[in-house]
Amino acid sequence: MQTEMLQRPDFGILKVIFETPGETILCESGAMVSRSTELKMKTSMRGGILAAAKRKLLGGESIFQNTFTSTAPGQEIYIAASPEGDIESMTLAAGEEFYLQSGAYLASDSSVTLDTKFGGFKGFFGPGMFLVKMVGPGTFWFNSYGALHPVDVNGVFTCDNDHVVGFSPGLDYNVRAFGGMKGLFFSGEALVCEFRGQGRLYAQTRRGPNLAAFLHPFRPVKQSNND
Numbered sequence: 001m002q003t004e005m006l007q008r009p010d011f012g013i014l015k016v017i018f019e020t021p022g023e024t025i026l027c028e029s030g031a032m033v034s035r036s037t038e039l040k041m042k043t044s045m046r047g048g049i050l051a052a053a054k055r056k057l058l059g060g061e062s063i064f065q066n067t068f069t070s071t072a073p074g075q076e077i078y079i080a081a082s083p084e085g086d087i088e089s090m091t092l093a094a095g096e097e098f099y100l101q102s103g104a105y106l107a108s109d110s111s112v113t114l115d116t117k118f119g120g121f122k123g124f125f126g127p128g129m130f131l132v133k134m135v136g137p138g139t140f141w142f143n144s145y146g147a148l149h150p151v152d153v154n155g156v157f158t159c160d161n162d163h164v165v166g167f168s169p170g171l172d173y174n175v176r177a178f179g180g181m182k183g184l185f186f187s188g189e190a191l192v193c194e195f196r197g198q199g200r201l202y203a204q205t206r207r208g209p210n211l212a213a214f215l216h217p218f219r220p221v222k223q224s225n226n227d
Helices: 049-059 180-186 208-218
Strands: 002-006 013-017 024-028 032-035 040-044 065-069 076-079 087-092 097-100 105-108 113-118 130-135 138-143 148-160 164-167 171-177 191-204
Touching (some): 002 087, 024 076, 087 097, 087 130, 105 130
Antiparallel strands (some): 002 013, 024 065, 040 065, 087 138, 097 130, 097 164, 113 130, 148 191, 164 191
């Protein structure tokens, strides 16, 4: 199976070319853009209804996943996420883990396990009380809103909550107010995650709340009949 990430970093899309019959790739429901007609598609609750419900309720991922299987060499599929942004791949060894923000998972090999990890009650204000846990072996792809910015942390590093996409198990985090109580209310930064340890952090260059605040003044307002 050959893969290529195109149109990065603004409108990332994953191109997959199957080399032999029987190769498979899993992706989130609704992520397929186009495909060879002869590809077989199966929609299922991976791991059973309990595991799928756990990923949905705790990890924010869709209950159903689509599995595409090749029937001949040269067949293609294109996969993209809903947000306008980048995609990245990561290959994990057997038993190796990586944690993703809710909604960041895009696609994976069938050998990769998707699970959830409790991030503690601090996650209510940080990356999330429950993170999506990816477990190898195999390759998976994840997406962002905006471009992806990788940071190799060795010590302490601070990142805005809404910019966190994923991080390796060697990192732990605490949530704190940016610049104390004054910074919390007046800096526009609110809460941040302070990561400690050694590992890789992926941050996204855009955040949804900023876009919503920018568009809010332009939204149409329905006039009352009494006006």
